[in-house]
Amino acid sequence: MKKVTMLALTATMLVTSLNAEEKKVEVQKGIKMPYMAFPMKPGKGMYSTKGKCNMCHSWGYVLNQGPQSKAFWRKKVIKMIDVFQAPIRNEDIDEVVEYLYANYGNGEEG
Amino acid sequence: MPMIPTYINPNYFSIKIDGEVEKPVKISLDSLMRDFKPVEITSVLQCGGNSRSAFHPTPGGIQWGPGAMGCAKWKGVRLKDVLAKAGLKKNASWIKFHGLEKPVYTKTDGFVRALELSKLHDKIIIAYEMNGEALPYLNGYPVRLILPGFYSDSWVKMLSNITVTSVKPKLHFMDHAYRVPDNDCECETPDNLAPKTKPIEEMNVNSLIGYPTSGTKVKQGTELIVRGVAFDGGHGIAKVEISTDGGSSWQEAVLDDGSQGPYAYRSFRYTLKPARTGTLTIMARATNTKGETQPFAQDVKWNRGGYKYNGIDEVNVEVVS
Numbered sequence: 265m266k267k268v269t270m271l272a273l274t275a276t277m278l279v280t281s282l283n284a285e286e287k288k289v290e291v292q293k294g295i296k297m298p299y300m301a302f303p304m305k306p307g308k309g310m311y312s313t314k315g316k317c318n319m320c321h322s323w324g325y326v327l328n329q330g331p332q333s334k335a336f337w338r339k340k341v342i343k344m345i346d347v348f349q350a351p352i353r354n355e356d357i358d359e360v361v362e363y364l365y366a367n368y369g370n371g372e373e374g
Numbered sequence: 375m376p377m378i379p380t381y382i383n384p385n386y387f388s389i390k391i392d393g394e395v396e397k398p399v400k401i402s403l404d405s406l407m408r409d410f411k412p413v414e415i416t417s418v419l420q421c422g423g424n425s426r427s428a429f430h431p432t433p434g435g436i437q438w439g440p441g442a443m444g445c446a447k448w449k450g451v452r453l454k455d456v457l458a459k460a461g462l463k464k465n466a467s468w469i470k471f472h473g474l475e476k477p478v479y480t481k482t483d484g485f486v487r488a489l490e491l492s493k494l495h496d497k498i499i500i501a502y503e504m505n506g507e508a509l510p511y512l513n514g515y516p517v518r519l520i521l522p523g524f525y526s527d528s529w530v531k532m533l534s535n536i537t538v539t540s541v542k543p544k545l546h547f548m549d550h551a552y553r554v555p556d557n558d559c560e561c562e563t564p565d566n567l568a569p570k571t572k573p574i575e576e577m578n579v580n581s582l583i584g585y586p587t588s589g590t591k592v593k594q595g596t597e598l599i600v601r602g603v604a605f606d607g608g609h610g611i612a613k614v615e616i617s618t619d620g621g622s623s624w625q626e627a628v629l630d631d632g633s634q635g636p637y638a639y640r641s642f643r644y645t646l647k648p649a650r651t652g653t654l655t656i657m658a659r660a661t662n663t664k665g666e667t668q669p670f671a672q673d674v675k676w677n678r679g680g681y682k683y684n685g686i687d688e689v690n691v692e693v694v695s
Contacts (some may be wrong), residue, residue, distance in 0.1 A: 294381030349481035
């Protein structure tokens with residue numbers, strides 16, 4: 265599916281395109297953000313992870329990484345804390361990493 | 375992901391210009407469209423991480439294929455003209471750009487970008503139209519910064535604030551993100567990360583085959599027209615070549631007339647007649663006017679952000695009798 269889409273702008277999220285005539289009417293309504301549900305696999309630590317990882321972006325952003333190692337997930341969680349100031353306490357990191365790895369792992373520790 | 379206003383009233387929208395300027399100004403959308411000379415430019419808009427999923431191990435960022443790009447005709451006004459309205463002070467050296475989006479969590483750094491004044495040129499515009507219509511809302515309505523030749527991390531959407539500074543501003547999304555190793559190959563390994571990095575900025579030469587797509591069935595001995603697009607950071611495409619023998623020999627494709635300018639997609643076509651049945655691999659390789667060309671996919675070297683992938687594209691078609 266990759267090739268054909270490149271010719272169009274990556275504007276798949278486009279909600280409304282406005283010409284001068286419609287502008288006033290359309291804009292006054294505002295837009296509705298596109299919403300896509302990304303279900304989480306049920307498992308130990310799901311609710312805790314949900315609260316922590318769905319706060320700033322969708323779960324889809326996480327799933328998009330594909331199955332990864334435990335070390336990968338640990339690094340990612342720490343990056344969210346160090347770089348983007350995610351409010352996750354040190355003692356909660358393991359639980360999130362375990363959930364991610366148990367449900368979205370590739371079987372490799374490192 | 376960021377907090378984006380779901381409603382922007384174009385009648386009240388304005389861009390604020392302040393910092394090291396003679397007089398801070400607010401320019402309304404209406405004034406932007408009326409009081410400045412409109413200019414148009416056709417330019418590719420491409421994510422620095424386009425095709426990131428081709429890198430292994432997985433670098434940080436969205437794992438997409440080669441679809442994170444497009445080409446459109448942008449209409450707006452020169453950034454230079456807008457800055458002139460405020461008047462740059464002598465010590466002005468950097469321009470900071472900020473849009474209406476905000477980080478979801480207040481402690482996360484905002485998406486603020488900056489351009490060194492010495493890199494300002496006439497083709498950088500503040501656009502209010504894309505392909506003859508107002509900018510689509512999530513593409514940056516009502517105005518967006520257009521930096522032809524640069525990756526899209528610089529193309530700030532819903533541009534609302536321009537601040538001129540005398541020193542290089544410290545910004546997360548300039549100093550830590552959207553960077554590649556500052557060495558000749560712009561490469562590194564996960565165990566040996568480059569100590570110095572530089573901004574991704576100018577797009578490298580790239581091309582993609584749009585037709586046929588992999589898996590397409592084609593007929594032996596019948597004409598097959600291979601089509602695609604090539605582009606670079608604005609030097610212009612000199613040639614696109616096609617190989618059907620795994621890259622041993624290359625034949626030149628026919629390019630369009632180039633009338634869309636050096637920042638636009640340059641479309642190419644190449645006609646071939648598959649001689650044998652079975653799988654046929656078609657590769658495309660672009661070269662720009664500086665002589666820069668694309669590496670084979672397997673020779674592309676890794677970087678931690680998964681940026682600037684430009685490996686030679688290939689498709690595999692089934693030739694049937």
